[in-house]
Amino acid sequence: MKLFTSTKTFQGGVHPAEYKELSENLSFEIMPNPKQVILPLVQHIGKPSNPLVKKGDDVKAGQIIAEADGFISVPIHSSVSGKVKKISTEITPSGFPKDSIIIDAADSNEIELKEPLNPETVAPEEIQQRVKWAGIVGQGGAAFPTFVKITPQPNQNIEAVILNGCECEPYLTRDYRFMIERTEEVIEGLRLIMKSLGVGRGYIGIEDNKPEAIKKLKEAAAKYDNINVEVLVTKYPQGAEKMLIKAILNREVPPGKLPLDVGAVIQNIGTALAIYDAVVKGEPQITAALTVSGYGIKEPKNLIVRVGTPIANVIEYCGGITEDASKVVIGGPMMGVAQFDFSAPVTKATSGILILTKTEENLHEETTCLRCGKCIEVCPIGLIPTKLSRFSQLDRFEDAEAYNITVCMECGTCTFTCPANIPLVQWIRLGKQRVLAMQKERKSA
Ligand code: SF4
Ligand code: SF4
Structure with a gap:
């Protein structure tokens, strides 16, 4: 019998095999720094960052090496101390080559930090400035600059901040481990977001297949009467923004509208922790927390790695691949991106590396x-x-436009369920890109 059960959910969805057992009981390990990191100038939605260093420069871990270009952009910090080898075009996990700063790592492991701020007395503007400096991007997949999302805009009426603790993609257990290992800090991260936005109500949405994390979060949240831990049905894609809002607030986000339009801001568990680390510890976003899993990897792990570490190094650190490994995916199996070049680096928003066998x-x-x-x-x-x-x-x-293709969130639920094995989401993704390009052309005409 389940310790916690829920009826709160949304219409539709599927229940793929979870495969969480491969890594859910493995505590985070810190992977040693690689010899070289590759730091793409676009690791976020928005304009690429502008490099501030050149070949031959010495840099320190935590030093800003590329500045934000405009409002929707973030700075990039060196994730290791060392020397800039070159700035060149390198393959990224998206499959596209992007301008990147390559740094040869030195032995030193020191990180340049900002002064710690007291979370109880810090002002909203100080939180926003610190998050902007830290270059934090959303950990839920889209990699949207976080400071934009936690800075209130005129005429906004935000009533609730929701942390997504569902981690509904199969295999991934990074957020689960965060909720178990850093429970109090998750709650404090949520409180910082609420303070920054001036919002009085916070929720953590979590699926009912995570009883230990639910128990710990409920205990930690009990001292705050404005924070609720909401147990939700285990179903994919329960962690999608619109689905969380439906399940927790019983509000529908209309097609083409944003969570903000119904008074909600959604953040990921990892993002809340990155905000906490930036404010309370003065840390920039130079590490990524990820699950390495699948039956194709010899030693599944939950890892903290320096941003820019090549995928190949991570695979090697996890004992290498099995003989029947057939596919490497960045992210979860439903929305992740298959990789063809393992020299691509882990970026700020990488949540998992899956090595799948043919059977999986x-x-x-x-x-x-x-x-x-x-x-x-x-x-x-x-x-x-x-x-x-x-x-x-x-x-x-x-x-396709008339049938609202641009609203598709590319969750892959349709493809998963199709008995004819039609790659529906792949076709829809292509069509969506074309329709978005068409709409852009129309606007500029
Ligand atoms: S991928 Fe798009 S069309 Fe398919 S189920 Fe998800 S939202 Fe619907
Ligand atoms: S067989 Fe056709 S109708 Fe049935 S799920 Fe696949 S695409 Fe949809």
Whole structure:
């Protein structure tokens, strides 16, 4: 029998095999620094950062080596002490090459820190400035600059901050370990976000398959009467912003609108901790916490690694791959990106590296659509994936636009459920990119 059960959820969704058992009981390990780090100038949504260093410069860990370019951008700090080897175009986990600063690491492990601030007396503006300096980006996948999200704008009416503790992607256990190992600091991170935004109500949404974390969070939150730990049904994609808002606040975010439009701000557990570390410890975002898992890796682990560490080094540190390993994915299996070049680095928002075998990939041949309607049943935001995918295949982008393709959050729920094994989300993603480009052209015409 489950210790905690819930009926709070959203319409649709699926329940893929969890595979959490591979790593959920493994405490975080700190991986030794690599010999070289690759720091892409775009590790976030927004404009690339501008380099402040050149080949041959000595840098310290924690030093700003690229400044933010505009409002939606973040600075980048060196994640190791050492010497700038070059600035060149390197492959990134997105599959696209990007301008990057390559640093050869020295033996020194010291980090340049800012002075610690008292979380009880720190002013909202000081939190925002510290988070801006620290270069923090959202840990939930999108990598949006965090200081923008925690800085109130005129005419905004935010009533609640929700921390996403669902970690609904299979395999990933990084947020789970954070909630177990740094429970009090997660709550303090949430309080800092609430203070920064001037919001009086905070929630942590967590699925009912994590009883130990729920217990610890409830105990830690008990001393604050404005923070609730909300136990939610274990279902994918429960951690998506719109699904959390529906389950916790019973509000619908209309198509094309943002959580802000219904009075909510969502942050990830790892982001709350990065904010805590920046404010209370004076740390910039130079490490990434990630789960390395899958039956294709010899020693699954939860790791803290320096940003810029090549994927190949992480795999090697985890004992290497098994003979039947067949695919490497950055992120979770539902929304992650398959990798073809393991020299790509871990970036600020990397949450996992999965090494899957053929059996886990569950490869089946694609057949024609059975018109079963299952993809429509499970789409959490009420789209018609079968039509969207078809429009995309046929280059019918106006039709795809009319059927709201741009609203798709690329959660992969439709693809997971399709008995004909049609790569629906892959087609939809392509079509969405084309429609967004079309809309941009229309605006500039
Ligand atoms: S990927 Fe898009 S279309 Fe498919 S289920 Fe998710 S939101 Fe719906
Ligand atoms: S789930 Fe697959 S087979 Fe069924 S209607 Fe959708 S696309 Fe067709």
